[in-house]
Ligand SMILES: NC(=O)C1=CN([C@@H]2O[C@H](COP(=O)(O)OP(=O)(O)OC[C@H]3O[C@@H](n4cnc5c(N)ncnc54)[C@H](O)[C@@H]3O)[C@@H](O)[C@H]2O)C=CC1
């Protein structure tokens with residue numbers, strides 16, 4: 001049995017669950033359990049919500065400067081232990097440690113710093129009336145809010161939620177994924193060192209149907225910020241609606257990457273197109289899993305693209321040369337393998353990959369899948385409609401702009417699209433026509449934290465990022481003052 005047991009953070013104390021069972025936490029690269037986390041009960045969530053409720057008036061009245069400086073302090077403490085956080089994130093999720101060090105942990109630090117700065121620069125509106133009155137808007141924190149994050153970018157998305165919630169004066173009950181609970185637990189310990197008052201940040205570990213559901217149902221929790229699957233998002237929305245809780249839902253995607261014949265297909269750009277499909281083993285909701293290529297360059301593009309995909313090194317996440325690590329869990333590995341089998345059944349032609357990879361040595365029992373590229377499937381096949389969330393990309397040829405837009409938009413999801421063209425007019429035209437919350441032109445995952453982030457259709461409800469997140473976590477109150485008799 002693993003000896004490391006993660007604690008909950010409730011009311012400023014690290015503590016075990018009041019009776020919930022322990023869950024094994026696995027290292028995907030080896031398939032072995034290395035820690036345990038509690039499957040916290042409704043009683044744990046209730047204790048966290050009560051602590052948060054008690055802390056809420058004091059935290060809301062705390063000057064923004066103080067809230068911001070605590071967030072900066074937490075960011076500094078994480079940054080000072082960057083290597084430790086990156087190693088832990090990699091071990092817990094299967095992602096390459098180089099990626100955790102370059103992307104996940106620095107972004108978590110940036111999230112905290114960004115919202116610490118954003119709250120200091122945030123303005124509320126005023127509206128003057130010619131009749132002799134002025135309105136101004138107060139933005140009050142909601143009180144206690146719930147933040148539920150997934151396993152693919154564990155600390156990155158956990159901080160993306162708690163930072164704006166805390167900055168805008170809310171107290172928080174947060175739950176990371178039970179599949180990757182470790183870095184959030186370490187952040188919890190550092191939040192005590194940073195000096196957050198008891199009850200302001202509570203972290204309750206556990207599974208979705210137990211701990212997560214108790215958070216959604218708790219009457220003291222006024223809003224839920226969630227990232228994860230569309231199915232879970234729908235269930236959260238259904239539970240929250242009759243209680244009139246605010247929800248922000250960031251869910252799945254089936255994103256198109258569209259390559260026109262006039263694109264600048266430099267080596268660097270081709271690398272980005274490959275990365276957009278396979279970064280983090282394809283386990284990013286923004287990954288371009290449908291690669292649409294204009295017919296006139298299809299054959300030559302396919303050869304260059306496949307050559308690059310074949311060069312990707314799947315290996316031990318601890319090794320610096322590894323491009324793709326292990327899939328996050330046995331269950332997810334099985335799901336992605338089933339999707340590949342389904343693509344074959346649908347008549348897909350596997351151009352590369354298409355199989356699990358057996359590594360040697362310490363990773364012999366890990367959950368690795370070769371980067372897989374498939375062609376020959378119509379856009380309305382299950383393979384091209386369902387989110388796979390793994391290292392699997394399909395190639396789809398198109399004739400012209402109209403067809404590219406129709407195929408790109410022909411999905412129930414609406415999260416992100418990327419577009420490769422040197423025609424500026426086309427870029428603007430398609431930017432307006434593509435039904436996605438984010439459209440990247442000649443780039444992918446280029447993030448400015450001030451921009452609205454999120455999707456439409458089955459990809460999401462609401463937007464995160466910048467002022468959108470601060471608006472979500474606050475309630476506007478209009479004050480109208482008449483200063484002149486009519
Ligand atoms: N960002 C994204 O778009 C993500 C998409 N996915 C997709 O979802 C599929 C399934 O992955 P899962 O881990 O099962 O995702 P999930 O949506 O079940 O899990 C995400 C988070 O929600 C929590 N959760 C689950 N059920 C809940 C409930 N009833 N109430 C409250 N919280 C709940 C989980 O514990 C976790 O913290 C993946 O194969 C992938 O396709 C998964 C993770 C992230």
Ligand SMILES: O=C(O)/C=C/C=C(\O)C(=O)O
Pocket residue numbers: 150152153157160227228250283284285286447453
């Ligand atoms: O905010 C970002 O930069 C990325 C967010 C990614 C997700 O929400 C995801 O993969 O689930």
